[in-house]
Amino acid sequence: MDYFSINGLSRLDVKWSRLYNIDPNFLIPRANPHYELIMVADSPVFIQVGQEKYTLNGGDCLLLLPWEEHFAWKPGGGSFFWVQFSSDPSLELIDAGDNLTSLLKICHTSSNFLRTSTNEHAGKLIIPRLYTPSRRYECLHTFEIMINEFNKPKGYYHYRLNRCLAKLIEISAEDLLDKVMSDINLPASIITYQRLVEILNESYMLECTAASIERMLDRKYEYLCNIFKKYSGITINLYLQQLRIQRAKYLLRETEKSVQDIAFELSFENPLYFSKTFKKLEGLSPSHYRDKFQTLLSAGNPSLTKATAPNLY
C-alpha cells in the first residue's frame, strides 16, 4: 500500500474538476501533468494505473501522481468525480516498508508546535493512495460543490475550490490517523515537550538559560534536550537561534536600528557572535541582508512593500 505525506502549508491549486461518465474512450491510456484525485460516484470503476488493476466501488478514492498513465482495464462501469491539482512542495511517496504507526505518531506530535517561518516545521499529513473515507457522503458532497463552482465560476470560486480540495485531503488524513492511532495513548513526555516549546516561544528574546528552563519545568535539562530533539528533530539551541534570527530579520527590514542594537535586543551579549550566527543560518551577514532588501525595495517593483518582499524570508 502506498502512502503520501503532504506538508501542512503546501500551496494546493485546483486545475480542473469534473464528473466523468465512463465511455469507451477510457480504454485508451491517458496521463496528465497534475495530481488527480478520483472518487467513485457510481460503481464499479475498472481502472488500471501502471501495472496495478483496481476495481473501485462507490465512495472509493484513488490518488494519481503527475503523468501516471491510467485507463479502464475492461469496458463498462459507472462514473467518478475527479479533481486535478498541483502542490508546492510536492507530495512525498512514503516507503511501504516504513512503520506507519510510528510515522503517524511523529507527524501527529512533532514539530508543528515550533514557531519558525520555515515550511519544514509545518505539520505533515499522511494520506493513502487508495482509501474509502468514513465520511464518504461529505466527500461526495464536497466534490459536488467543486463541480458546481467549476461550472458556474463567480467571485472567489478558485479560492473556494482550493479550500474544498484541502478539506478532502484533511478528511483522508484524519481517517487514517484515527484508524491507526485509536488505541495509542500519547506519552506524558509530549506534554512536557509542548510546555517546553511554549516557554521557548515566550522567552526567546530574554535570557533563556538551561538553569532557568530546568527551574520552570522541574526537569533535568539533559532530559528536555532529549525529548525536544526526539519530537522536533532539531536542538533547543538551534530552535532558539531560528526564533531570534527570524525576529532579527524583521527588525532589519522594518526598523533603522543598528546591527549592534538588534543583537542586544535579542540577548546576544556579543554583536560579533550575532553576525556570525546570522550568517550561519541565512547565508549572508545582517548588514548585507538589509542592503539586499533595500536594493530589492528600490528595484522598481511597485507592489513590493517591506512586508511582502520575497526570497528574504
Add this chain to the structure above:
DNA sequence: CGTGCACCCTAGGACCAGGA
C-alpha cells in the same frame, strides 16, 4: 565583518528504575 583559537556547556548515548 571574517578568522582562528581556547574553553565550556550542550546534547547524545548509556544506563537505571518503575510500571504494564
Add this chain to the structure above:
DNA sequence: TCCTGGTCCTAGGGTGCACG
C-alpha cells in the same frame, strides 16, 4: 521483557574573545 521517564557522563560543537 518491553516501554517510558529520568539521570549521569563525556565528546565535541557552540561560544566568546583577540586580532587583522
